[in-house]
């Protein structure tokens with residue numbers, strides 16, 4: 001029986017990776033402009049890191065992690081996200097000793113044991129930003145602006161930015177209590193998950209997808225009456241900056257992040273027209289997270305986007321990433337060893353000069369080689385036969401215009417440079 005790839009994973013073939021590389025280049029360039037440096041953390045970590053850093057009550061930790069014991073008996077886990085690892089790395093490498101804030105980006109595969117379905121994969125790819133060491137609302141606004149800017153550059157239409165504040169450990173307890181008093185009479189009507197959330201995490205009832213829970217929650221108290229002065233000022237400063245930057249947003253009181261270490265800003269960018277999975281990125285502030293994994297109180301804010309989601313959003317609006325073809329020269333060779341050697345030498349010279357060059361190794365007919373040059377979209381064909389070897393002059397054909405020209409072997413590199 002032949003072996004196939006694991007469920008929920010993909011093989012990315014060159015035609016696709018070329019598009020990914022183009023998007024990645026766009027992201028890296030934008031990171032340079034915004035002053036973010038790349039961090040690369042291990043693909044696996046001690047399981048404990050995610051239990052604490054993602055939250056051991058979350059679906060991710062409870063159901064979706066690839067966790068195994070290594071040969072040394074340690075429990076390790078393939079990273080389901082990258083923020084926890086970035087926090088660990090910040091502490092472990094004493095980045096708190098560097099100039100603050102520290103601005104990092106990451107890009108790579110993450111792993112979750114999810115039910116494979118459209119747009120969901122067990123190995124998927126995320127890009128994300130983290131700003132550590134700044135409490136300023138400007139840091140929140142910068143993260144949001146980056147995300148918004150990126151999707152504009154990509155040309156994704158129908159974007160909607162939703163923001164909210166989830167308060168802080170000072171003001172949230174009163175709000176939790178208000179929510180519990182509100183939901184208590186409806187406890188029996190809530191879905192199973194929400195009955196579970198009621199005691200532990202009533203804020204999460206607000207973003208439940210169940211229609212019944214949404215109906216019940218429609219008149220739930222909103223957090224804005226409960227925010228402490230600090231949180232309220234932070235929230236209005238973030239909004240003032242978004243307005244100043246001309247970034248349209250709406251406030252969505254249902255946008256909550258489940259865990260205690262999330263504080264103040266939460267945001268999501270949604271796109272209309274790609275079905276149920278309409279959020280294309282999300283993030284927020286997590287001033288309690290570094291403490292949660294064993295550090296001091298160091299504020300942080302960040303966001304992550306799914307790379308696969310970018311391509312499905314583009315496809316849904318009928319667009320695609322245009323990738324330029326880079327093959328410049330296809331060498332067509334007819335004859336024996338002498339002709340092949342001459343062709344090989346020219347291919348080498350051109351490649352060393354930075355000119356993408358391909359040639360036939362299969363002794364195909366002239367016609368078949370010309371066809372190959374066409375199929376590979378080569379801009380030029382260089383023809384080497386016995387008369388060309390005798391005169392040390394190649395025939396160079398412009399594949400677009402059909403024009404043909406004789407160029408001495410000695411001049412061929414110079415001929416193509418700068419063309």
Ligand SMILES: [Zn+2]
Nearest residue numbers: 168171228231
């Ligand atoms: Zn507060």
Ligand SMILES: [Zn+2]
Nearest residue numbers: 191194208213
């Ligand atoms: Zn529910």
